[in-house]
Amino acid sequence: MQFELTKEYLEHLNGAVENGQQAELDILIDGLHAVDIAEILEEQTKDEAKAFYLVLPEELAADALVELDEDTRERFLKETSSADIAEKIIENLDSDDAADVIGELSEEQQDEVISHIEDIEHASDIIDLLHYDEDTAGGLMAKELVKVNINSNVATCIKEIRDQSEEIENIFTVYVVDDNDLLQGRISLKKLLLAPDNNKVEDVYTKELKLVKVDSEGEEVAQIMDKYNLVVVPVIDEIGRLLGRITIDDVVDFMREESDKDYQMASGISENVESSDSAWVLTRARLPWLLIGLFGGILGAQVIEAYEGQIQLHPETAFFIPLIAAMAGNVGVQSSAIVVQGLANNSLGLDGIWKKLFKELLVGLINGLVLGSLIFAYNYFFSEDLTLSIIVSTSLFAVIVFAAIFGTLVPLMLDKYKIDPALATGPFITTVNDVFGLFLYLYIGYLMYSV
Amino acid sequence: MQFELTKEYLEHLNGAVENGQQAELDILIDGLHAVDIAEILEEQTKDEAKAFYLVLPEELAADALVELDEDTRERFLKETSSADIAEKIIENLDSDDAADVIGELSEEQQDEVISHIEDIEHASDIIDLLHYDEDTAGGLMAKELVKVNINSNVATCIKEIRDQSEEIENIFTVYVVDDNDLLQGRISLKKLLLAPDNNKVEDVYTKELKLVKVDSEGEEVAQIMDKYNLVVVPVIDEIGRLLGRITIDDVVDFMREESDKDYQMASGISENVESSDSAWVLTRARLPWLLIGLFGGILGAQVIEAYEGQIQLHPETAFFIPLIAAMAGNVGVQSSAIVVQGLANNSLGLDGIWKKLFKELLVGLINGLVLGSLIFAYNYFFSEDLTLSIIVSTSLFAVIVFAAIFGTLVPLMLDKYKIDPALATGPFITTVNDVFGLFLYLYIGYLMYSV
Numbered sequence: 001m002q003f004e005l006t007k008e009y010l011e012h013l014n015g016a017v018e019n020g021q022q023a024e025l026d027i028l029i030d031g032l033h034a035v036d037i038a039e040i041l042e043e044q045t046k047d048e049a050k051a052f053y054l055v056l057p058e059e060l061a062a063d064a065l066v067e068l069d070e071d072t073r074e075r076f077l078k079e080t081s082s083a084d085i086a087e088k089i090i091e092n093l094d095s096d097d098a099a100d101v102i103g104e105l106s107e108e109q110q111d112e113v114i115s116h117i118e119d120i121e122h123a124s125d126i127i128d129l130l131h132y133d134e135d136t137a138g139g140l141m142a143k144e145l146v147k148v149n150i151n152s153n154v155a156t157c158i159k160e161i162r163d164q165s166e167e168i169e170n171i172f173t174v175y176v177v178d179d180n181d182l183l184q185g186r187i188s189l190k191k192l193l194l195a196p197d198n199n200k201v202e203d204v205y206t207k208e209l210k211l212v213k214v215d216s217e218g219e220e221v222a223q224i225m226d227k228y229n230l231v232v233v234p235v236i237d238e239i240g241r242l243l244g245r246i247t248i249d250d251v252v253d254f255m256r257e258e259s260d261k262d263y264q265m266a267s268g269i270s271e272n273v274e275s276s277d278s279a280w281v282l283t284r285a286r287l288p289w290l291l292i293g294l295f296g297g298i299l300g301a302q303v304i305e306a307y308e309g310q311i312q313l314h315p316e317t318a319f320f321i322p323l324i325a326a327m328a329g330n331v332g333v334q335s336s337a338i339v340v341q342g343l344a345n346n347s348l349g350l351d352g353i354w355k356k357l358f359k360e361l362l363v364g365l366i367n368g369l370v371l372g373s374l375i376f377a378y379n380y381f382f383s384e385d386l387t388l389s390i391i392v393s394t395s396l397f398a399v400i401v402f403a404a405i406f407g408t409l410v411p412l413m414l415d416k417y418k419i420d421p422a423l424a425t426g427p428f429i430t431t432v433n434d435v436f437g438l439f440l441y442l443y444i445g446y447l448m449y450s451v
Numbered sequence: 452m453q454f455e456l457t458k459e460y461l462e463h464l465n466g467a468v469e470n471g472q473q474a475e476l477d478i479l480i481d482g483l484h485a486v487d488i489a490e491i492l493e494e495q496t497k498d499e500a501k502a503f504y505l506v507l508p509e510e511l512a513a514d515a516l517v518e519l520d521e522d523t524r525e526r527f528l529k530e531t532s533s534a535d536i537a538e539k540i541i542e543n544l545d546s547d548d549a550a551d552v553i554g555e556l557s558e559e560q561q562d563e564v565i566s567h568i569e570d571i572e573h574a575s576d577i578i579d580l581l582h583y584d585e586d587t588a589g590g591l592m593a594k595e596l597v598k599v600n601i602n603s604n605v606a607t608c609i610k611e612i613r614d615q616s617e618e619i620e621n622i623f624t625v626y627v628v629d630d631n632d633l634l635q636g637r638i639s640l641k642k643l644l645l646a647p648d649n650n651k652v653e654d655v656y657t658k659e660l661k662l663v664k665v666d667s668e669g670e671e672v673a674q675i676m677d678k679y680n681l682v683v684v685p686v687i688d689e690i691g692r693l694l695g696r697i698t699i700d701d702v703v704d705f706m707r708e709e710s711d712k713d714y715q716m717a718s719g720i721s722e723n724v725e726s727s728d729s730a731w732v733l734t735r736a737r738l739p740w741l742l743i744g745l746f747g748g749i750l751g752a753q754v755i756e757a758y759e760g761q762i763q764l765h766p767e768t769a770f771f772i773p774l775i776a777a778m779a780g781n782v783g784v785q786s787s788a789i790v791v792q793g794l795a796n797n798s799l800g801l802d803g804i805w806k807k808l809f810k811e812l813l814v815g816l817i818n819g820l821v822l823g824s825l826i827f828a829y830n831y832f833f834s835e836d837l838t839l840s841i842i843v844s845t846s847l848f849a850v851i852v853f854a855a856i857f858g859t860l861v862p863l864m865l866d867k868y869k870i871d872p873a874l875a876t877g878p879f880i881t882t883v884n885d886v887f888g889l890f891l892y893l894y895i896g897y898l899m900y901s902v
Contacts, residue, residue: 031659035680172682189640190622252699259714260792263713263788264792273789275807279813286782297826298829316756320748320752321772326748329780333719337714359733426784430780
């Protein structure tokens with residue numbers, strides 16, 4: 001059902017390419033999707049990939065190029081002449097993919113490639129799309145769509161759809177515009193098929209239509225399409241003219257990128273990396289958060305140093321340092337994760353910030369009471385040291401409540417000031433809570449021992 | 452563009468419902484999507500929601516019910532008679548949504564509701580769907596689809612599509628089957644519109660088609676649709692008969708649930724919760740991981756206790772306990788997150804386990820060297836204590852390398868034994884690395900001080 005790439009397959013394929021066995025090759029790639037081809041190209045060595053790419057059918061090769069990792073695609077484009085990029089790749093792609101590919105080239109080469117595109121309409125679509133920021137609706141949309149005039153009748157309409165649809169892979173929805181190209185609504189193919197030929201479009205179209213403005217953020221587009229289960233959404237300009245359409249496949253990628261990013265932030269990874277990236281890229285993505293952790297650790301060391309005398313007198317205080325620090329971190333991460341996910345899913349509801357903090361306080365109090373009692377019982381029965389039992393349990397309680405509130409407050413604040421709340425998750429919140437938790441613990445110890 | 456629910460709107464709406472101002476109400480809900488209605492119902496009190504639901508247009512009300520949280524939907528269904536559920540809700544829904552709603556009722560009530568459905572075909576579709584596990588392709592699919600016989604010609608085909616499409620909201624793809632209902636391929640509406648009337652389907656259809664088997668896991672369906680950018684995928688039975696189709700909107704929810712779950716696991720939350728859930732539900736979801744953390748903290752306390760004498764002699768050793776524990780945790784979380792995400796995205800590539808571990812070793816070595824040198828420099832210049840500097844930096848180095856390897860190995864192992872690798876992220880890996888890191892640190896201290 002789904003293509004599975006194995007080492008044996010790859011060897012077989014490389015052999016067929018190397019020996020020019022076209023018939024063998026045709027069998028091997030029969031039924032493969034561009035995504036599969038891209039997967040193969042990523043796994044091949046540079047030379048193998050180059051040889052394989054050259055023997056692929058032109059359209060499949062162009063589609064596979066779009067599916068490649070940015071780095072690999074750059075490598076391929078570098079080895080292809082501008083004329084070949086225009087004729088073999090760009091001409092075979094929809095305007096949105098074509099613009100994405102061209103957008104990755106240098107300004108100079110962009111002009112060169114565009115000058116080689118023979119289909120003038122295609123070239124002008126691409127030039128239009130290159131103006132938009134790639135993370136906005138304009139950057140995500142394709143110009144290819146089917147539209148009909150609101151004043152035409154069903155028969156003209158079907159004829160027009162036949163003409164327009166030749167270059168479009170999936171129609172999905174037919175848009176209805178007025179004489180000024182202002183978007184009026186949509187008409188489903190089903191309705192067109194069912195309506196009598198002489199009906200006016202005006203009488204059968206649907207006004208109800210979700211749409212996005214060309215300067216909307218990609219995230220907003222993804223949210224609307226997700227919320228309303230849309231497969232395709234039209235894009236309009238400032239005065240309501242129909243510019244293009246965005247299909248869900250472009251936005252699914254966007255949604256995944258967003259949630260991947262949040263996940264990586266929560267795990268202390270600062271760049272979008274994959275397990276298959278080089279050790280160097282992986283290290284670079286991980287060091288920043290580790291440095292924050294190191295800095296926090298040094299602060300923690302200074303806090304403890306301030307209580308050196310106390311630890312020498314009561315070394316048992318040191319036993320529970322990791323417990324306090326770990327619990328502070330864990331609770332903070334939980335609280336911030338719930339807020340960050342709520343913000344991402346738009347599911348925080350109408351409750352104000354105070355109500356949320358109050359609920360988090362309640363959660364913190366329950367968790368703090370349960371865990372504080374458990375650790376009290378453990379210490380009381382195993383160490384039989386009442387003072388230590390009180391110090392550890394009361395400070396664990398206080399630390400949990402503080403960490404819960406702090407973990408909720410920080411991402412809400414960041415979001416209020418338009419900073420990505422995911423920044424507050426992971427190592428950052430852990431580190432802050434660690435240091436503050438330590439201080440609280442040792443200070444409560446100081447108070448208890450000086451009674 | 453997108454409906455935004457405000458307190459003012461809600462008050463306005465509740466007033467209109469209470470006072471029976473139908474005209475006012477029509478204006479207020481004009482253009483609202485079922486998703487928006489569901490959002491309103493979730494924010495209203497029980498009585499307000501009940502009153503509002505009763506004055507909604509029947510079809511909108513049915514669609515909104517599908518979009519509600521499971522708990523809220525259960526509340527509504529409890530207050531509705533079986534006859535009303537059948538006639539007002541089920542008759543207005545597609546078979547997949549209808550089956551999902553009925554599937555949430557008790558066995559007894561299921562039979563009662565089904566006996567009230569007047570459309571026999573609809574009822575039998577629902578009964579078919581109820582047999583499938585809700586997380587499999589069978590549970591996700593709808594029975595409504597458009598199919599044509601491979602032996603018919605384009606004109607018959609278009610006529611048939613008109614007949615079949617009356618009850619289907621979006622056609623997307625027309626499936627081609629043989630006389631035994633075995634799936635042969637697909638034919639796009641575009642091709643049908645462009646082909647001459649007397650062409651045979653056989654000559655214009657596309658054999659190339661991604662499909663899923665009825666017993667495939669939901670996750671697998673989501674993966675295929677995501678990988679191949681599919682909007683809709685057909686479902687076949689064991690011998691290849693066409694049973695239904697799955698549209699991407701059902702799978703987008705599935706994909707989000709999966710990634711939400713991974714994120715929550717990494718943050719130490721054991722159930723699928725939302726910020727708007729009650730304090731009790733939130734506490735229940737968080738306590739399990741905190742208990743693991745508490746247990747780890749107690750283990751850590753015992754490790755330190757074993758070195759009590761050493762801490763009394765050299766209390767400066769205690770200063771760096773939180774640093775070592777925190778770094779061990781952070782590195783472990785980073786490593787496991789990269790593996791978990793790679794497994795989820797299917798982007799781990801063909802490298803074997805040893806190659807991955809070797810790369811992780813390299814990353815750990817670089818990070819360990821950088822951070823170990825930094826902490827050595829800090830300690831050497833600020834504490835001027837060479838022994839302590841050596842103990843802290845060598846153990847930080849060792850702990851980072853160990854945590855990186857361990858964080859990579861555990862999720863890979865879990866995945867190999869078909870256990871959710873996300874279990875290995877978050878508090879679990881942090882806790883294990885904490886305890887082991889502490890032991891390593893204190894043991895290295897013991898070795899150094901006893902020289």
